[in-house]
Amino acid sequence: MNETVKKHSKLGKDKWGYIFLIPFFVAFLVFSFWPLIQTIYFSFFDHYFSQTDFDYVNKFAGLKNYKELFTPETARLFFNTMVMWILGFIPQIVFSLLLASWFANNRLRIRGAGFFKAVIYLPNLIMAIAFGMMFFTMFSRGGPVHQICEAFGMSPEYDFFFHIGPTRSLVAFINFIMWFGNTTILLMAGIMGINESLFEAAEVDGASQFQVFRKITLPILKPILIYVLITSLIGGIQMYDVPEVVTKSSGMPMSKDIFSLNVPAAETVIMRLAKYISKSKNYGSAGALSVMLLFITGILSVVVYKFMVKDEE
């Protein structure tokens, strides 16, 4: 008797688990799941302005939008995005590894480590649009960096943003500044987790700092490094705010090589997606591109999850 009452009340209590999940899942269904279905739906249609109806119409297009997606033009957008991501990611991971191993090194005892960490993390919180605009202003003609370069003999007429190398490098540099602090902190958490006795044992055996780093720190950090690499890659694919403001949505300058196909050198995948959605109303292409991005990020996420689960076991 007593047992049944207890069991009953327990069941009654646990229904609150479901009740508390309602807001999250309603929001998910309305603002994520339904839009996702709509996005997939639109990828199979042509959306265009009909002169006879004086309005936008949808016409079933089968796989046309997907066929159009697998062109060198799309490849070029991904190429631009990846070039700018890699240019920023290499210094990001190098400096983050270096800094994290110094901060976590008990024998090095960096003074003011908290201060340094706070400083290098700060750019991560700054509005990317303002950060991009700030760099544009500093590097444009009449800006302080331009003035310094002029003092070293650069022509006052030279414009960084008319040239591909400087524009892409600047976008990459901004990404690097914004993210290396974040990566440092993530890697530090990983290094702190390494058993101190491993380092002590290596020291007793007379291992050099470099050997310790290569033979102990790196192998143990491998899961976190892969996590950082892939999450950063997923973030890189989403690159938008910085090149958007730096190039005034144009993605300019235009490449001169034959593979450019009229795709500006700093135009990213998401810049094109945003243009399809709010400017050209090309919902078909936008839908197909979104589905492609979903697949790519989905596969990358599964890889991350596999590594995290393995790590947990």
Add this chain to the structure above:
Amino acid sequence: MAEKTKLDANYTVKKSMGMGTIRVIAYVVLVLLSLMCLIWFYLLFINATRAHSEITARISFVPGDNLIDNLKKLFTSTLDFPRGILNSAFVAFASSILTVYFSMMTAFAVHAYNFKGKKAVHVFILAIMMIPTQVTSLGFYRLVVDTLNLKDSFIPLIVPSIMSPITYFYIVQYMKSNLPMSLIEAARIDGCMEISILNRIVFPLMKPALAVQLIFAFVASWNNYYMPAMILSSSKKRTLPILIYTLRSATEKDKDFGFQYVAMALSVLPVIVVYVFFARKIVGGVSVGGVKE
């Protein structure tokens, strides 16, 4: 014996020298990287106090006396920056409060109750964490503009904040180590309703974690450009990132650097001020639960 001591001494000297060199290199690199992070903000705030003609004339590391003029221009400009600040603040406050409260509720559901599919729910939320918002943005835009008729409204920027997988993840991690089930059982015996357990017992206990998550959610909304730029169309509704973007369109002729710098300075200042006070907590919040360790 003597041989060995000598060897040991040699070894110690060599090792400590190596450490000393590394320490010097470490400090030099740290100082240079810190300068690389801060110099831009320094130049930004210095230039915000100088007039356009001064700024284009030459670089300066000392403040000018044109701050008030620049601010006056900013506040009387047709771009309506005061309105932009209010809009941004309203959207960021509303959405960060929703994010934090409902993420706590979701985390509490998974942490404190035993129901069928609980583990699946947790894994599912982790899985959708990785999906970029841009992937569903076409459908979201169509939903907002066509179905709900909410173009140029703040609602589509605020209400979806109820669902924040990343905030959920941080809070659920925090609950694992900071929310003893015995406390909840005790409250139940006292006849406390489940919803008031959440509001009166869990909420106060979670405050340290919630405060950090509130800052993260606020900053994310304050800085957000992608969706607001698509949805907000009238000048009255513009948020700060949209206003900053419009500065980029200024032509060579009507460009006023003093105005531009003071506008950018104002839009990053609130975040920097909050950061100065809570830097340690915020930096601590980055790694907690970020990677399962």
